[in-house]
Each structure stands twice: as C-alpha cells, then as structure tokens.
Amino acid sequence: MYNADKVIVGILVLIIFFTTPFWLNYKRVEALPKPERAEKGEKCIEDTAYMRAYHMKLLDEWRNEKVRESKIYYQSSDGRIYLKSLQRTCMECHRSMANFCGRCHAMFAVKPDCWKCHIAPEEVKKWR
Amino acid sequence: MWNDLFVSILALIILILVPLVGVGLLGLDYLFGIVIPYLAFTIFIGGLIYRMIYWAKSPQPFKITTTCGQQKSLPWIKHSRLEAPASTWEVGLRMFFEVFLFRSLFRNLRADLVGKRLVYGSAKWLWLGAILFHLGFFIIIIRHLRFFVHPVPDFITLLDEIDGFFQLTVPTLYVSDILILLGLVFLLLRRLVDAKVNYISYASDYFPLLLIIAIVVSGILMRIFTKVDLYAVKELAYGLVTFKPVLPKAEIGVIFYVHLFLVSSLAVYFPFSKLVHMIGIFFSPTRNLPNDNRMVRHVNPWDYPVKYRTYCEWQEEFRDVLEEAGIPIDDDWCKETQKKA
Numbered sequence: 001m002y003n004a005d006k007v008i009v010g011i012l013v014l015i016i017f018f019t020t021p022f023w024l025n026y027k028r029v030e031a032l033p034k035p036e037r038a039e040k041g042e043k044c045i046e047d048t049a050y051m052r053a054y055h056m057k058l059l060d061e062w063r064n065e066k067v068r069e070s071k072i073y074y075q076s077s078d079g080r081i082y083l084k085s086l087q088r089t090c091m092e093c094h095r096s097m098a099n100f101c102g103r104c105h106a107m108f109a110v111k112p113d114c115w116k117c118h119i120a121p122e123e124v125k126k127w128r
Numbered sequence: 129m130w131n132d133l134f135v136s137i138l139a140l141i142i143l144i145l146v147p148l149v150g151v152g153l154l155g156l157d158y159l160f161g162i163v164i165p166y167l168a169f170t171i172f173i174g175g176l177i178y179r180m181i182y183w184a185k186s187p188q189p190f191k192i193t194t195t196c197g198q199q200k201s202l203p204w205i206k207h208s209r210l211e212a213p214a215s216t217w218e219v220g221l222r223m224f225f226e227v228f229l230f231r232s233l234f235r236n237l238r239a240d241l242v243g244k245r246l247v248y249g250s251a252k253w254l255w256l257g258a259i260l261f262h263l264g265f266f267i268i269i270i271r272h273l274r275f276f277v278h279p280v281p282d283f284i285t286l287l288d289e290i291d292g293f294f295q296l297t298v299p300t301l302y303v304s305d306i307l308i309l310l311g312l313v314f315l316l317l318r319r320l321v322d323a324k325v326n327y328i329s330y331a332s333d334y335f336p337l338l339l340i341i342a343i344v345v346s347g348i349l350m351r352i353f354t355k356v357d358l359y360a361v362k363e364l365a366y367g368l369v370t371f372k373p374v375l376p377k378a379e380i381g382v383i384f385y386v387h388l389f390l391v392s393s394l395a396v397y398f399p400f401s402k403l404v405h406m407i408g409i410f411f412s413p414t415r416n417l418p419n420d421n422r423m424v425r426h427v428n429p430w431d432y433p434v435k436y437r438t439y440c441e442w443q444e445e446f447r448d449v450l451e452e453a454g455i456p457i458d459d460d461w462c463k464e465t466q467k468k469a
C-alpha cells in the first residue's frame with residue numbers, strides 16, 4: 001500500500017464520520033421519554049395510531065375550518081361530536097403542554113407555533 | 129440510452145416492491161427494519177474501505193499533474209497557486225474547492241455547431257444541478273440525525289428551523305427538499321433531452337439518479353401525505369445506532385420500510401458504482417498531486433533495479449587506454465563522489 005499513513009487517516013475519518021450518531025449518543029444512552037398519559041377520558045377523538053401520525057394535520061384542518069369557515073364542531077369517525085378547540089378539547093384530557101406535546105416534539109426538533117397564541121394549561125394554572 | 133433507462137426503471141420498481149411485499153404482506157419487519165439495515169451499513173463501510181485499500185495499492189509511475197495554470201518557477205513569474213499547486217497546503221486548498229464547490233465543474237463548456245463552425249460556450253447548468261443535489265442531500269442527512277440521536281443536539285434543531293423557515297405545509301416542507309428535487313430532475317432531464325449526453329448514458333447513470341429520486345420522494349410523501357408514527361421510527365433508529373435494536377410495538381407504516389429499504393439498497397450499491405467518486409475524488413492524481421516536477425524527483429515504484437556502472441568504475445577499467453590517448457583522468461572528482469556516497 002502506498003501512502004499508507006494518509007490512507008489510514010482517511011479510513012478513520014470515514015468510519016468516524018459515518019458513525020456520527022453513535023458518537024453523539026456515546027455514554028448517554030437512555031430510555032426514550034414517553035409522553036404523559038391523558039389524565040382523564042377513556043378514548044381520544046380518533047384511534048391512537050391515527051393520532052400519533054396525523055394529529056398535526058388534524059389540528060391544521062381544525063384551525064382552517066374553525067377560524068375561516070366558522071365550522072366549530074368535529075365529528076369523529078365513530079360519530080362523536082367535539083368542539084374544535086386545542087385548549088378546551090385536547091388539553092382537557094392531556095393536561096400538560098410540556099409533558100405531553102413537548103416530550104415528543106423535543107425528540108424530533110419540532111417547534112410548533114401553537115403556543116405563540118394559545119395558552120398552555122401550565123400557564124393557565126399560574127393565573128388561577 | 130433508452131434500453132438502459134427502462135432497465136433502471138424496472139430495477140427500481142423491483143426494489144420498491146420487495147419491501148411492499150416483505151413488510152406489507154409477509155410481515156417481515158425484523159428483517160427489513162433491523163437485519164437489512166445493519167447488513168447494508170456493514171457492506172457500505174466495508175466496501176468503501178476495500179476500495180480505498182485497493183486504490184492505495186496501485187503504483188503511480190508518473191506524476192500526472194494537471195496544468196491549468198503557471199507552474200511554480202522563477203520568482204518573477206507569477207505562480208498560479210490553485211491551478212498548479214506546488215505544496216501540500218496548496219493541494220489541500222485545491223481539494224477543498226473541488227470537494228465543497230465543485231470548482232472543476234464550474235469550468236464546464238458546451239460545444240455546438242453553428243452552421244459549420246464549432247463554437248464553445250460556458251455551461252454552468254451542470255454545476256448548478258450538481259451543487260443543488262449534493263448540498264440538499266448533505267443537509268437532509270444531517271437533519272436526519274434527529275431520528276438517531278437523543279437528546280437532539282441544538283445545531284440540528286437550528287438547522288431544522290432554518291430549513292423549514294417558509295412553513296409551506298404542515299409539517300413544513302423543507303427548502304432542501306425542493307432544492308434536491310430540482311437538482312435531481314435537472315440531472316435526469318439532462319441525460320434524456322441532450323442528445324450528446326443521452327448517447328453516453330447507461331443504466332449505471334440512470335439507476336442512481338432514479339434511486340435517489342425515489343428515496344427523496346418516498347421521504348417527502350411520508351412526511352407530508354402518508355404519515356407514519358415517528359415515535360416508533362425513533363425507537364427503531366435509536367435502537368439501531370446504540371446497538372440495542374428493538375422493533376417498536378406500534379406499527380410504523382409500510383412507506384417507512386420502502387424508504388429504509390431504498391436507502392439500504394443505495395448503501396450497498398454505493399461502493400461498487402460510480403457513486404464511489406465520493407471517496408475517489410481524494411485518490412484522483414490530477415487533484416491530489418502537487419505540480420512540483422521540477423523540485424522533487426518522482427521515483428517510479430516499479431522501476432526495474434537496473435545494474436549500472438558509474439563513470440569512475442568505467443574510468444578505472446580503461447585507465448590505461450585513456451592515459452595512452454591523452455584523455456584527462458578525473459581522480460579528484462571520483463574520490464569526492466565516493467566520499468559523498
């Protein structure tokens with residue numbers, strides 16, 4: 001092998017670069033945090049798998065329909081009727097912005113705008 | 129040419145069908161979620177190292193420096209440092225501009241017949257398409273670290289925020305996604321529309337482009353249309369890179385396995401295809417050799433060890449004849465060179 005010193009450095013750089021996630025996690029591997037279970041209510045408005053994947057789309061639809069078209073009620077796929085409201089429907093059962101929404105969002109570098117206008121339950125408690 | 133395009137499309141369709149059947153119908157989540165990704169990653173790294181060692185074993189008989197500019201010479205002749213680098217440092221600089229800015233592509237020319245005249249002109253489109261694609265790919269990969277690292281480092285969150293700045297959809301369509309698609313579609317169209325390029329395009333040119341387009345499209349679909357359970361994705365991805373692989377209890381959605389299988393295919397294909405130019409660029413003699421032929425003697429590593437005789441040995445053998453003919457004998461000089469040797 002010619003230029004062995006340079007080639008070996010190259011191989012090391014290659015390995016280290018492509019194992020970046022391993023090094024970023026190194027020595028601090030822990031169980032992933034789970035979002036807090038809802039404090040009350042038996043069933044979410046739609047089933048869990050759907051909510052996990054699509055909740056942001058649902059909320060976006062709610063926002064558009066309620067604010068722009070004044071359609072304020074949502075009929076779930078099993079026929080129940082809900083008020084389209086983040087604060088008064090969703091957060092009625094999921095009582096914590098930080099422990100429910102926040103835990104997952106932090107895991108995916110997601111920073112939704114909701115709380116720039118809406119008031120998180122934690123915030124409400126402070127003012128009561 | 130056209131057959132090559134159809135073969136590539138066919139190969140891609142098969143690669144998409146495999147996980148659709150494997151996970152969608154047969155439920156082989158473990159195989160497609162854990163075994164194949166590990167295997168693909170091993171082949172990727174192993175293959176690249178194999179290629180590097182293989183290249184490093186080939187001798188380099190000559191210095192083939194590209195001369196795009198004035199070689200370093202007399203002090204009053206202006207030396208072109210980037211075009212004819214003379215030191216390691218200058219070579220490093222040339223390499224940097226090549227790897228990060230595709231400097232040599234920026235010199236790309238087009239040749240057209242205007243009437244009977246052959247006319248050359250500047251053609252930066254290839255450079256632009258290449259930059260958009262490579263830069264987009266790089267940013268996307270860095271952003272994907274959010275699936276593999278916990279807690280997510282701040283720089284990734286920041287990158288995500290900048291890239292999603294326009295908030296075009298929910299969830300945001302990233303700018304890098306649009307740019308990479310523009311780049312990829314241009315690079316593909318170039319091979320289809322331009323007859324001169326079409327003529328020299330083979331399956332090994334179409335397939336990687338189509339494969340990467342499919343990866344990007346499946347990713348965008350999964351983010352914006354057929355959504356998946358990201359919590360489950362992170363459980364799987366985090367498990368893989370921390371060597372505690374687990375299959376998440378919740379179902380992820382088949383489209384994720386399509387995405388992952390295409391990425392695994394790319395990883396396996398990478399070291400044994402033209403894509404390996406990612407490593408090859410560093411082994412390119414026309415990029416990595418300093419243009420210092422006049423300063424440093426390059427020895428061909430496979431030079432045959434020639435048996436030679438020095439002038440002094442020759443002089444010793446024919447001393448009598450030389451003296452007889454009145455040719456001066458150079459004893460002092462021979463002693464001196466012997467001392468030096």
Ligand code: HEM
Nearest residue numbers: 268271272275302305343344347348350351361365388391
């Ligand atoms: C060559 C490597 C890869 C490329 C080029 C790629 C490309 C993409 C693209 C363009 C997107 C659209 C959204 C975005 O830009 O973030 C995406 C999304 C996604 N990719 Fe990849 N990907 C790659 C590897 C992987 C791997 C190894 C995984 C396994 C964890 C993965 C999982 C995902 C997921 C879960 C999404 C959806 C993101 C969301 O919903 O926010 N990708 N990918």
